[in-house]
Amino acid sequence: MEELETVLKIARKETDLPIIAQVSLQEIGIMQDQTPISDAFERLEGLGADIVGLNCRLGPHHMIASLEQVELPKKAFLSAYPNAGLPAYTDGKFHYEGNPDYFRKAAHSFRNQGVRLIGGCCGTTPEHIQAFANELKGLEPVTDKQTITKKARVDARSFDIKRTIQPLQEVVKERPSVIVELDSPRKLDTTRFFEGANALKEAGIDALTLADNSLASLRISNAAIGHLVKEQVGLRPLVHLTCRDRNIIGLQSHLMGLHTLGLHDLLAVTGDPARVGDFPGASSVFDLSSFELIEMIKQFNEGLSYSGKELGQKGAFSIGAAFNPNVRSLEKAVLRMEKKIDCGADYFITQPVYSEKLLLDVHEATRHLKTPVYIGLMPLTSSRNAEFLHNEVPGIKISQDILDTMAKFNNEPIQSKKEGIAITKDLIEAAAELFNGIYLITPFMHYEMSVELANHANEYSSLLSRRKQNVNYVN
DSSP: OHHHHHHHHHHHHHOOSOOEEEEOOSBTTBOTTSOBHHHHHHHHHHTTOSEEEEESSSOHHHHHHHHTTOOOOSSSEEEEEOOSSSEEEETTEEEEOOOHHHHHHHHHHHHHTTEEEEOOOTTOOHHHHHHHHHHHTTOOOOOOOOOOOOOOOOOSOOGGGGOSSOOHHHHHHHSOEEEEEOOOOSSSOOHHHHHHHHHHHHTTOSEEEEOSSGGGOOOSOHHHHHHHIIIIIOOOEEEEEESSSOOHHHHHHHHHHHHHTTOOEEEEEOOOOGGGSSOTTSOOOOSSOHHHHHHHHHHHHTTBOTTSOBOSSOOOOEEEEEEOOOSSOHHHHHHHHHHHHHHTOOEEEEEEOOOHHHHHHHHHHHTTOOSOEEEEEOOOOOHHHHHHHHHHSTTOOOOHHHHHHHHTTTTOHHHHHHHHHHHHHHHHHHHHTTOSEEEEEOSTTOHHHHHHHHHHHHHHHHHHHHHHHHHHHHO
């Protein structure tokens, strides 16, 4: 609608020629943002459109049902260009089976709704248009009609009111918070995963985050694992959701399923392209960008699907968004954050940071934002691991000092892990001085490392709290 209004303003300013402004609908009678089609037509007429109407996507049946809700414009005329019904898909090709006789039968219904300009879109042929023309030849236009008013109603009983635990963005605003990523297993045996989940719960973390087939590598569904983490472990699952694997239909169905399971904490991300993972020949969908995915989830929280159809009750999703500070221009990265906030992001989780200077830079660059940030930290396990992350994984950069330090223990696996933990502890302390949120990423299912680091983060946060109390006491 915004695009059409923008172009209409320009066209009306540039010419006195008649302008036809038509919109396409996904649901009967409403735009994607729940604007009634009658309101949309009124806006277009107000901007100077001589003819307003519907075009494409819908066949005669649904287009007539939409027009039943529309009053005749004050000055403009109504138009309708229906598709030849719904498309069929056979042997790799789309085709339409709506025959011209069906259009002939629908012609009077279009006229009765006040349509003055009539045509056809996808699947229509000269025979379809001829059927309209023959049936309506010589008839006068309708100048008066009755409308059917249908307003979408969102159930006032919003599920977010009944949410039993505080959303993460509220937790991290009030106190230091630690969340840990533990990837779903690559194999069907989940024993070690749940050992780790239980150990991390004992460490007092606020949420277990579950990636959505990270690096496009096959893993057990994070929704299934998340449900078990919630029910069997008693730990809050934070489910990642990518744009890569599901189209718009699949994403919405998945959101409805997550809501039904009570999994309300989400991280909306674009996702790594399929070609980097286990199945490089697989298709990457990317119907939506991460910005649009955030908007979709936010719209679910208003009780509306992405097409504007009401869902019967409001969603209760808390929406996390990704922030990559490992970029050349931190200023541009922050602009992306601001855009995600405008789309509806409630908090941010960063890619792993390996520099105290970068922590300071991020704090300075984001201090004007009220939206909280969890700083991502991932312990290194070896020099080889560090080199791989630095050189091959998008969004991760490691300082040369750390690369050199890890290289000293190239052939000492136990000492390498200890050094990786020590480096991360220093980064935790630096991050805790600046941010309330710590996001630990578990490498290679080494959950013991994350447990040690989570304990350290909680202990250091307590130390900081005591220091502040002592300062206040002295003052």
